[in-house]
Amino acid sequence: MKMTTRTSAIMNNKQQMLLHLVLLGLITYGLWLFQFSFWINVTIFAILMILAILKGTFKQQLLVLLFSILVSSRTHDTTLLELTNNIIYTVDPHIVTVSILSIVSIVKAVKNRKMHMGKLSLPILLISIYALISIIWTPVFIDGLSGFFTILEGYMMYFIISEHKDEELSMKDISIVFTVFGFVLSAQMLTHYINYGFIEALKTKHVFSDFWANPNVAFALYGFIIPMSLYKYRHIKSKYKYLFIVLDLMIIGCMILSQSRGLYFGFIVGIIFALLIYFRSRSKTLLVIGGTIFVSFIATMMILVFFKERFISSYEWMDEFSSGRLALYDIAIHRFTGSLRTFIFGDGILSSRYYIELAGKSSMYYHSFFFYAFATLGIIGIALYSFLFYRIYQVFKPRLRKYAYLSIAILVFLAHQLVDVGFDNRFLGVIFYFIVGLVEYRQLNLEKQLQECK
DSSP, rough: HHHHHHHHHHHHHHHHHHHHHHHHHHHHHHHHHHTHHHHHHHHHHHHHHHHHHHHHHHHHHHHHEEEEEGGGSTTOOEEEEETEEEEEEEOOHHHHHHHHHHHHHHHHHHHTTOOOOTHHHHHHHHHHHHHHGGGEEEEEEEHHHHHHHHHHHHHHHHHHHHHHHOOOOHHHHHHHHHHHHHHHHHHHHHHHHHHHHHHHHHTOOOGGTSSSSSSHHHHHTHHHHHHHHHGGSSSSSTHHHHHHHHHHHHHHHHHHHTHHHHHHHHHHHHHHHHHHHTTTOOOHHHHHHHHHHHHHHHHHHHHHHHHTTTHHHHHHHHHTTTTTTTHHHHHHHHHTTTTTHHHHHHHHHTTTTHHHHHTTOOOOOSSSHHHHHHHHHHHHHHHHHHHHHHHHHHHHHHGGTHHHHHHHHHHHHHHHHHSSOTTTTHHHHHHHHHHHHHHHHHHHHHHHHHHHHH
């Protein structure tokens, strides 16, 4: 009788979660489609987050936070503050939901008189401090301040997950959440295609210029979504199985329609690593292959830049193929090799915007995380990020096969960021650190349960 009651309760929870997912999906799609004022978007998600905190569970709070990302502004004009035509920060609902949940987590830590420190806490703290200090020598102070808050959002997510490390989070449920999340993002993309004329939209990537404020950042989400969505098929017995298959196929199709070559590159790397993990390759082998891909890319770009006159045809072809990225790498490389000071300390966080505009180009970032980090934070920044990646490696190393889908999500995303904006950029950092924290604390909870059973 007790077993029947428990099973019934689990079923009710599953149905309740699906209902919440459907409602959140409809709300986010509607707010995005009709382009309501950012004040309306922020107010709605602030209320939803407060209700989830007062009446719901941590899982429901995460749902609100995750779906608030999908109402990211479609243009750059929804800012709360703007001084001398310099955008400080776009006020999107995800900023508000992360902030509210961070405040709750701080209150919880103060009440318990204990702040949990994870493997990533120290490198995150050091990067935050150095990035904040670098604002002193950033050419435009407001840009530096904006750059600092850009990376802070992801770090706040790691703190949140650390303070809720004892919460039970089902991997299968999280996988279903990412499926619905991916479906809403894909529905937005298909709507955009239809509005512009499907065939015409296929002919040019410029059709996405007003999809979100930054379409590259939006499409980068697929690097997380697809591997996370596929996790549920490991043990799926749901009556919705065939519906999920249709949704996942649609998500994969829309990833292809994104026309993001950086994303394609990320998935090619992800597939290679997926095969290596499946055939039980050692973690050192994965590290060597990943390092080889990384060094080969960096070396190739630097050779093209330093020997541009000798390889002018290759330089021009690569710049055109990469949609002007090589020209941005050129600026970054000459910045951090220009003097000993910039090599060691960098030009300051988000100084990229100033130097790119100075060169007559249009972009805020150098469109490669490595070149961006080196040019803005110098070799000190590279050392701190290397420390961070080493700690991430420590989190995943003993659990590669157990959390293979999550490992692949991280690898796809990092490979993509080699040729695009940073992995810790705003809401991308939120999902990145959520996945890393999930693996770290889920494993700790399992080990704790095993010890209690002994």
